Amino acid sequence: MTSDGGIQIPSRLPLLLTHEGVLLPGSTVRFSVDSPRNMHLVSQRLLRGTSLKSTIIGVIPNTRDPEHDTDDLPTLHKRIYSLVALQSNTGRWTLTFNWQCPGPVWLLCSKILCLHLLCLTLTSYVSLSLCRIGTAGIAVQVVGSNWPKPHYTLLITGLCRFSVSSLLKERPFVLAEVEQLDKLDQYTIPATESVAAEDGELGELSQKFYQAAVQLLGMLDMSVPVVAKFRRLLDSLPRETLPDVVASMIRTSNKEKLQVLDAVSLEERFKKALPMLTKQIEGLKLLQKTRKISPDNEKRVTNICISPLPLNVCVHTPFNLDGDDEDEDGDDTAVLERKVHGANMPEAALRVCLKELKRLKKMPQSMPEYALTRNYLDLMVELPWSKSTKDCLDIRAARTLLDNDHYAMDKLKRRVLEYLAVRQLKTTLKGPILCFVGPPGVGKTSVGRSIARTLGREFHRIALGGVCDQSDIRGHRRTYVGSMPGRIINGLKTVGVNNPVFLLDEVDKLGKSLQGDPAAALLEVLDPEQNHSFTDHYLNVAFDLSQVLFIATANTTATIPPALLDRMEVLQVPGYTQEEKVEIAHRHLIPNQLEQHGLTPQQLHIPQDTTQDIISRYTREAGVRSLERKIGAICRAVAVKVAEGHRATKTEALTPESQTQQGGELSVCVSVIGPKVQTIQRNVFMLV
Numbered sequence: 001m002t003s004d005g006g007i008q009i010p011s012r013l014p015l016l017l018t019h020e021g022v023l024l025p026g027s028t029v030r031f032s033v034d035s036p037r038n039m040h041l042v043s044q045r046l047l048r049g050t051s052l053k054s055t056i057i058g059v060i061p062n063t064r065d066p067e068h069d070t071d072d073l074p075t076l077h078k079r080i081y082s083l084v085a086l087q088s089n090t091g092r093w094t095l096t097f098n099w100q101c102p103g104p105v106w107l108l109c110s111k112i113l114c115l116h117l118l119c120l121t122l123t124s125y126v127s128l129s130l131c132r133i134g135t136a137g138i139a140v141q142v143v144g145s146n147w148p149k150p151h152y153t154l155l156i157t158g159l160c161r162f163s164v165s166s167l168l169k170e171r172p173f174v175l176a177e178v179e180q181l182d183k184l185d186q187y188t189i190p191a192t193e194s195v196a197a198e199d200g201e202l203g204e205l206s207q208k209f210y211q212a213a214v215q216l217l218g219m220l221d222m223s224v225p226v227v228a229k230f231r232r233l234l235d236s237l238p239r240e241t242l243p244d245v246v247a248s249m250i251r252t253s254n255k256e257k258l259q260v261l262d263a264v265s266l267e268e269r270f271k272k273a274l275p276m277l278t279k280q281i282e283g284l285k286l287l288q289k290t291r292k293i294s295p296d297n298e299k300r301v302t303n304i305c306i307s308p309l310p311l312n313v314c315v316h317t318p319f320n321l322d323g324d325d326e327d328e329d330g331d332d333t334a335v336l337e338r339k340v341h342g343a344n345m346p347e348a349a350l351r352v353c354l355k356e357l358k359r360l361k362k363m364p365q366s367m368p369e370y371a372l373t374r375n376y377l378d379l380m381v382e383l384p385w386s387k388s389t390k391d392c393l394d395i396r397a398a399r400t401l402l403d404n405d406h407y408a409m410d411k412l413k414r415r416v417l418e419y420l421a422v423r424q425l426k427t428t429l430k431g432p433i434l435c436f437v438g439p440p441g442v443g444k445t446s447v448g449r450s451i452a453r454t455l456g457r458e459f460h461r462i463a464l465g466g467v468c469d470q471s472d473i474r475g476h477r478r479t480y481v482g483s484m485p486g487r488i489i490n491g492l493k494t495v496g497v498n499n500p501v502f503l504l505d506e507v508d509k510l511g512k513s514l515q516g517d518p519a520a521a522l523l524e525v526l527d528p529e530q531n532h533s534f535t536d537h538y539l540n541v542a543f544d545l546s547q548v549l550f551i552a553t554a555n556t557t558a559t560i561p562p563a564l565l566d567r568m569e570v571l572q573v574p575g576y577t578q579e580e581k582v583e584i585a586h587r588h589l590i591p592n593q594l595e596q597h598g599l600t601p602q603q604l605h606i607p608q609d610t611t612q613d614i615i616s617r618y619t620r621e622a623g624v625r626s627l628e629r630k631i632g633a634i635c636r637a638v639a640v641k642v643a644e645g646h647r648a649t650k651t652e653a654l655t656p657e658s659q660t661q662q663g664g665e666l667s668v669c670v671s672v673i674g675p676k677v678q679t680i681q682r683n684v685f686m687l688v
């Protein structure tokens, strides 16, 4: 390979005919090979040869193998080809026609058609042998596969340009006599001794080109390994190799690459490649301007991949500087970053978010961790770190509202008003946590809701019945698959403010299991001294819960863990007396049920003594839930009658059977007792 003129490539080279990519000296390109001639070249030359020389081949770009093309020809064409044979046994081409035609005119037409097709097919071959410039390269990797059809994938690194002097043979693969056009020893000369030191136009051009390359690199993200490597190579590579190397790295079309390949003189090559480089720089500038992204995001390089390089030259699937696919992702992270800065979170949380964001930017989207980090950041920006509602507390209005919503419960209402009054005087009141204890249906939950309304705060109910996993309250660590934040943090995300009223319902029905004790996790939540720095395992940063108003409800204190009970102020809500229930029914339950069933008070009137009878005979409870259900049943029975179009006037003692039809509205006066009411209910179940 070595002669007095420096390193030489073999004078006879097997030729790879490609039509996909353009291999430039100093770059590495992957080619897929499936045409018969190219397949023979790989199997007979590359795979059989053992010397370095056997791995060097010539790559002729933009050329289809004519033999391969015949595979794709329509059947008619193939048949015609099978009838024609082109032979060159003696060095002279002979065309033989292998068929008999019915008449002389037919024969002439067919021969003209065949010759035309043959000429078309041979055109590419003739042009290949006479005028093309190619790149000699080393095949550094050969991979074969039978799927979807037999083919090889070659990884070839370009060495130097050559021109085809003459074609030696065309089968089984093309072999040609070539003339080397570039010096190969330029890679062994130190950069300082190369063209950079030259004066004149060439020296000036190379300097200009070098500066433009440095400018382009300055706009890219140095933390991307391939960019950093290219930065190093830019100084170590000889200047005359730069046009080829840079043209293969930046985004250029095959046509542009061919122009660079065809530029045999170095000066011309610089002239061809410089505008391409400038175009990239301008494009990148424009992109950065339109994106208006933050300084961290400005320097972005996308779509880069590295492959092994024998010549210590950087590899290049081009930088996708104007890649549309990446735009969306780029903007997405930029939007997320803006949200992180705008979420008004405490210093510690912000630091964690920025760190995660930095990791996210470097992660490919296909990585499972990408989705996890993304979800985490989404939650962090959605949490109401400093968003709160303004309390509109007026004790008189609160008293009226509580009285309007609930009858009786005087002790409970008094304590709630005391609590609200102290809050009005001292807004930063810490604790106490109120815990309403009483039998089912006595209005504990609904008082909690009323308190939220009087304060003008958001209300959120957390049902704790049956919860036996500590991570339900505190969340899972992010290392777990399917990890989630706990119910407290989820609730805050739902209400969107940091000072809601949280009703911890059924706190006495918390369970215990191997997954830990949720009651223990609640200790931190409910302790006014600690809950300003509540740390959910999923968030892993403290969230201030001191503004949240916690109210707990329970049916009994017996099953509440003592440590938890100790943190709460227990307010007993005893059951109601019969008279209280009658009042509750007439003030709240009946109007509610009428509204729910679309009835008016004129359509259904239930006298007090009927209510009393329902309470004493058909409900046995401390609360009023069952009573509410019975009233609902009566409403449904009447609703059916109204819907059927019955019109009745008021009657005194009425069973469903005794409703009269005397014009006016259907007015059912249920003043009957015992069995008759039962009749109504039976009808209800029959009708509904």
Ligand SMILES: Nc1ncnc2c1ncn2[C@@H]1O[C@H](COP(=O)(O)OP(=O)(O)OP(=O)(O)O)[C@@H](O)[C@H]1O
Binding pocket: 405, 406, 407, 408, 409, 438, 439, 440, 441, 442, 443, 444, 445, 446, 447, 553, 554, 555, 584, 588, 589, 623, 624, 625, 628
């Ligand atoms: N004093 C009251 N005034 C008006 N309505 C009441 C009163 N007490 C209970 N209610 C009504 O009874 C129904 C049941 O109340 P709620 O769900 O608040 O009971 P609870 O005590 O929370 O029951 P549980 O312990 O089963 O959760 C609600 O519709 C509520 O409006």
